[in-house]
Amino acid sequence: MKLAxxxxxxxARQMVWDRLVDPQVMARCLPGCQEVQTVGPETYAVTLKIGxxxxxxxxxxxxxxxxxxxxxxxxxxxxxxxxxxxVRGIGQADLTERDGATVLRYESEIEVGGxxxxxxxxILEGVGKLLVKQMFSKLSAQVSGRPA
Amino acid sequence: xxxxxxxxxxxxxxxxxxxxLRLLTGTGTFADDWRFPQLRHAAILxxxxxxxxxxxxxxxxxxxxxxxxxxxxxxxxxxxxxPFTTGMPQRLAYYxxxxxxxxxxxxxxxxxxxxxxxxxxxxxELIEVDYEPLPVVVDARAAMRPxxxxxxxxxxxxxxxxxxxxxxxxxxxxxxxDVVVRQDFDFHKYSSTPIxxxxxxxQFDAATDxxxxxxxxxxxxxxxxxxxxxxxxxxxKLRLIAPPDIGGSFGIKIAIVTYLALLGVAARKxxxxxxxxxxxxxxxIGLSSGAERSAHYEMAARRDxxxxxxxxxxxxxNGAYIRAPEPANLYRxxxxxxxxxxxxxxxxxxxxxxxxxxxxGPNRGYGCQQLYYCLESMVDLLARELKMDPAEIxxxxxxxxxxxxxxxxxGGVYDSGDYPAGLARALELADYGALRAEQEAARAQGxxxxxxIGLSVEPCVSNMxxxxxxxxxxxxxxxxxxxxxxAGEVASVKVDPMGRVSGVxxxxxxxxxxxxxxxQVIADELGLKADDLTVTTEMDTFTTxxxxxxxxxxxRFASAGISAFAEASRKLRDKLLTIAAHRLQVPKAELAVAGxxxxxxxxxxxxxxxxxxxxxHWNPGALPPGMEPGLQVTHLFNYAPAKVVDEMDxxxxxxxxxxxxxxxxxxxxxxxxxxxILRYVSVxxxxxxxxxxxxxxxxxGGVMHGIGGALFEELAYDDKGQFLAGSFMDYLCxxxxxxxxxxxxxxxxxxxxxxxxxxxxxEGSAMTAPAVLANAVNDALAPLxxxxxxxxxxxxxxxxxxxxxxxxxxxPLRAAPVGV
Numbered sequence: 001m002k003l004a005x006x007x008x009x010x011x012a013r014q015m016v017w018d019r020l021v022d023p024q025v026m027a028r029c030l031p032g033c034q035e036v037q038t039v040g041p042e043t044y045a046v047t048l049k050i051g052x053x054x055x056x057x058x059x060x061x062x063x064x065x066x067x068x069x070x071x072x073x074x075x076x077x078x079x080x081x082x083x084x085x086x087v088r089g090i091g092q093a094d095l096t097e098r099d100g101a102t103v104l105r106y107e108s109e110i111e112v113g114g115x116x117x118x119x120x121x122x123i124l125e126g127v128g129k130l131l132v133k134q135m136f137s138k139l140s141a142q143v144s145g146r147p148a
Numbered sequence: 149x150x151x152x153x154x155x156x157x158x159x160x161x162x163x164x165x166x167x168x169l170r171l172l173t174g175t176g177t178f179a180d181d182w183r184f185p186q187l188r189h190a191a192i193l194x195x196x197x198x199x200x201x202x203x204x205x206x207x208x209x210x211x212x213x214x215x216x217x218x219x220x221x222x223x224x225x226x227x228x229x230x231p232f233t234t235g236m237p238q239r240l241a242y243y244x245x246x247x248x249x250x251x252x253x254x255x256x257x258x259x260x261x262x263x264x265x266x267x268x269x270x271x272x273e274l275i276e277v278d279y280e281p282l283p284v285v286v287d288a289r290a291a292m293r294p295x296x297x298x299x300x301x302x303x304x305x306x307x308x309x310x311x312x313x314x315x316x317x318x319x320x321x322x323x324x325x326d327v328v329v330r331q332d333f334d335f336h337k338y339s340s341t342p343i344x345x346x347x348x349x350x351q352f353d354a355a356t357d358x359x360x361x362x363x364x365x366x367x368x369x370x371x372x373x374x375x376x377x378x379x380x381x382x383x384x385k386l387r388l389i390a391p392p393d394i395g396g397s398f399g400i401k402i403a404i405v406t407y408l409a410l411l412g413v414a415a416r417k418x419x420x421x422x423x424x425x426x427x428x429x430x431x432x433i434g435l436s437s438g439a440e441r442s443a444h445y446e447m448a449a450r451r452d453x454x455x456x457x458x459x460x461x462x463x464x465x466n467g468a469y470i471r472a473p474e475p476a477n478l479y480r481x482x483x484x485x486x487x488x489x490x491x492x493x494x495x496x497x498x499x500x501x502x503x504x505x506x507x508x509g510p511n512r513g514y515g516c517q518q519l520y521y522c523l524e525s526m527v528d529l530l531a532r533e534l535k536m537d538p539a540e541i542x543x544x545x546x547x548x549x550x551x552x553x554x555x556x557x558x559g560g561v562y563d564s565g566d567y568p569a570g571l572a573r574a575l576e577l578a579d580y581g582a583l584r585a586e587q588e589a590a591r592a593q594g595x596x597x598x599x600x601i602g603l604s605v606e607p608c609v610s611n612m613x614x615x616x617x618x619x620x621x622x623x624x625x626x627x628x629x630x631x632x633x634x635a636g637e638v639a640s641v642k643v644d645p646m647g648r649v650s651g652v653x654x655x656x657x658x659x660x661x662x663x664x665x666x667x668q669v670i671a672d673e674l675g676l677k678a679d680d681l682t683v684t685t686e687m688d689t690f691t692t693x694x695x696x697x698x699x700x701x702x703x704r705f706a707s708a709g710i711s712a713f714a715e716a717s718r719k720l721r722d723k724l725l726t727i728a729a730h731r732l733q734v735p736k737a738e739l740a741v742a743g744x745x746x747x748x749x750x751x752x753x754x755x756x757x758x759x760x761x762x763x764x765h766w767n768p769g770a771l772p773p774g775m776e777p778g779l780q781v782t783h784l785f786n787y788a789p790a791k792v793v794d795e796m797d798x799x800x801x802x803x804x805x806x807x808x809x810x811x812x813x814x815x816x817x818x819x820x821x822x823x824x825i826l827r828y829v830s831v832x833x834x835x836x837x838x839x840x841x842x843x844x845x846x847x848x849g850g851v852m853h854g855i856g857g858a859l860f861e862e863l864a865y866d867d868k869g870q871f872l873a874g875s876f877m878d879y880l881c882x883x884x885x886x887x888x889x890x891x892x893x894x895x896x897x898x899x900x901x902x903x904x905x906x907x908x909x910x911e912g913s914a915m916t917a918p919a920v921l922a923n924a925v926n927d928a929l930a931p932l933x934x935x936x937x938x939x940x941x942x943x944x945x946x947x948x949x950x951x952x953x954x955x956x957x958x959x960p961l962r963a964a965p966v967g968v
Contacts, residue, residue: 081196083272083273085196086196086197111868111870112870113196113197113198113253113868113870114196114253115196115429115874117196117253117866117870117871117872117874118253118254118429118432118433118870118871118872118873118874118875118878119429119874119875119877119878121866121870121872121878122877122878
């Protein structure tokens with residue numbers, strides 16, 4: 001599954017960048033995030049509880065920042081497993097400034113296996129987009145200082 | 149009155165169904181209805197990866213859960229069972245669960261045995277498995293490439309079986325042909341989804357070493373040997389018990405045998421009585437399906453439409469393992485390769501290929517839907533090439549009525565038929581001329597209306613000998629080669645001490661209603677009413693008489709099973725008449741059976757079965773000297789034409805051959821690609837019809853399975869080997885709403901090889917419908933100059949074909965919105 005798109009966040013690029021790479025901010029923004037722990041250089045252990053249609057599961061895994069060009073781009077690789085299967089993939093975010101706000105373009109390629117793949121394929125992309133939307137809405141709140 | 153004639157014959161009528169009351173009131177006994185004391189429950193942990201090495205399995209967290217009795221892993225399976233045998237020269241290690249490596253998404257990795265299914269499922273989630281993902285291959289043609297990921301390293305290739313079968317001078321046929329048509333086809337992966345999933349209860353008695361399974365299995369026949377070998381058990385220590393009611397199988401449940409083996413390991417290791425009920429997702433992801441086939445066909449013909457040769461390359465995608473009877477999807481059709489046509493030369497280049505998908509097996513029509521989809525499409529292509537009518541080109545090539553029994557170049561012995569009459573009946577019922585006129589009128593209005601014709605020869609009662617085609621002649625010539633042949637079935641009929649008659653069936657039927665057919669046949673042979681009989685279909689391999697080929701597969705019951713019952717009944721009748729002749733002191737030839745008694749017309753004397761049974765059971769001293777007491781017969785019927793495969797690879801792969809001629813009228817929706825079936829005509833020759841209602845039921849079921857396969861159903865995978873059709877939301881089965889009104893007729897020609905002239909009809913239209921519908925769709929598309937040669941004929945695929953035919957100036961598609 002490929003997800004790509006863009007969103008505009010209020011605030012200067014450097015400020016958005018700082019939030020984006022702050023594990024504690026990400027813990028608040030990632031939908032269903034239970035925990036983010038720094039386990040090594042650029043490497044975080046993440047626990048997410050996500051529901052896709054009828055399938056809800058807890059996924060434990062790692063997220064690694066594979067490339068960092070402050071404040072313009074970063075790339076991540078992630079993988080997680082849970083009782084209902086696995087998820088793994090790569091993502092990239094590019095930040096540009098426009099009219100005092102920051103435009104975030106993202107591309108992600110995600111592979112899902114197990115129960116979710118076999119019963120949730122129809123809705124997987126929709127759920128993926130929804131989760132991304134939730135994440136950016138929370139990030140937007142973090143950036144603007146409004147409550148999420 | 150001659151012996152056996154019966155003025156109240158029930159064969160050819162449809163007595164009231166006996167199972168309806170219990171089924172409609174929820175009082176049937178299916179496998180899940182059995183109750184056992186202190187039952188333990190199993191849940192299966194399955195691989196989320198399509199191809200991965202198993203680095204580590206840690207069952208400890210699951211075992212720590214109170215109420216968990218034990219966990220079985222691949223190590224246990226490797227230690228406590230043996231790889232299953234495969235019906236081909238190439239050996240590959242196939243166990244009931246993954247051992248050190250998973251090869252398809254959904255493959256069993258571990259089993260938890262616990263005090264409830266809930267607990268077992270929860271415990272499965274606690275098992276820690278470390279997978280090391282490997283490259284995946286799901287497409288059979290891709291799997292054949294030298295650089296493809298290897299599924300079975302010890303084999304060294306993903307092509308695990310290959311035979312080149314040549315019948316006649318195929319090269320000359322193509323050299324001398326006026327016209328040759330060529331086409332590639334892709335036949336997809338689907339199943340017939342029985343309404344009841346698999347159920348198995350396993351128990352191992354350490355004192356006697358007897359392993360017992362209560363299960364809605366599809367068998368027992370050779371699967372009993374297969375399972376015994378896999379579990380390392382002598383066959384007399386393996387007991388299989390089937391319930392009186394089974395909710396469908398269609399060949400799909402044959403695959404339960406590997407799960408029986410897995411539960412057998414669990415029963416041995418953990419102890420107790422262990423039950424597993426397959427859930428629907430497990431059924432779809434991890435049981436079985438028909439094989440996908442990528443085929444290339446070439447057909448040689450003369451200008452007048454006479455087909456002179458067919459060359460075909462079959463590439464079957466058998467999934468991750470070859471599970472018996474695979475790779476027989478390639479070979480079950482050997483004898484009927486030319487279908488209903490007189491095609492003098494044939495060549496089949498057959499490949500069985502393993503990929504990272506669920507293993508395949510028989511699916512209603514086994515091998516035939518692939519065969520006829522391609523063959524009947526080729527006949528249409530030839531007709532188009534020669535600008536002939538598709539009905540006319542078929543008529544010219546049909547085997548003629550006076551040619552039966554007809555031997556095909558590949559060794560099939562077609563027992564009986566009148567194919568020209570069958571086709572004529574279908575065209576007449578469809579009013580073919582009027583259909584074509586209607587089509588012209590519709591085309592003039594810009595509508596896309598198509599007429600499709602499909603014919604098939606329905607092979608019934610597999611001759612086990614065909615399995616040996618998977619081996620080359622030099623292997624088969626070896627002294628230690630296990631040569632197979634035969635197609636037997638056993639019937640038991642007995643008269644109790646009060647003179648009432650019962651039959652015991654050894655086919656473990658899965659909903660076909662074998663009991664009423666048996667009652668009808670015994671009733672006619674013994675001069676009784678079908679309602680007076682008791683027929684048992686429960687199966688216990690320890691107590692029911694059966695043979696290595698017993699079972700309800702390859703449309704064999706109405707022919708092999710019914711022949712066995714007719715013969716057993718006749719033996720019993722002869723004994724009744726012998727006793728009566730002795731008692732009345734009259735010649736046996738003057739006696740007849742009628743109305744539950746033996747009648748001597750000349751003297752007006754009668755002896756009731758009750759009196760005769762009384763003698764046989766209570767007073768054997770009064771029987772003719774030397775006669776065995778009692779009144780019961782167990783008869784094993786075997787088909788004489790079931791011979792071994794010869795050195796030229798010719799084999800009579802089945803023993804009865806039905807015929808089907810179908811015509812469909814369809815219309816395509818230009819905007820959505822939807823296919824609407826407007827008419828569906830189905831004409832069958834299944835020989836003598838025992839029970840017209842049961843035959844009609846088989847025709848309906850076959851057509852619906854064929855329509856489901858052709859239009860809706862696909863066990864789809866993504867290119868990473870992830871299974872995408874894990875529920876009935878994702879795997880679309882046709883419902884009553886999608887059922888066309890069927891127009892059914894029969895042109896019956898009795899078989900000379902079965903006792904009552906019966907042939908089979910259990911798979912029938914399931915093998916024809918994809919061909920009929922594909923031909924109809926391509927006929928509808930013809931004015932646009934596009935064709936479709938892949939299945940399923942989903943609206944999307946049809947729409948793509950329609951779209952590709954649209955003028956280049958078509959309006960651009962609106963770009964799909966991206967992102968949030």
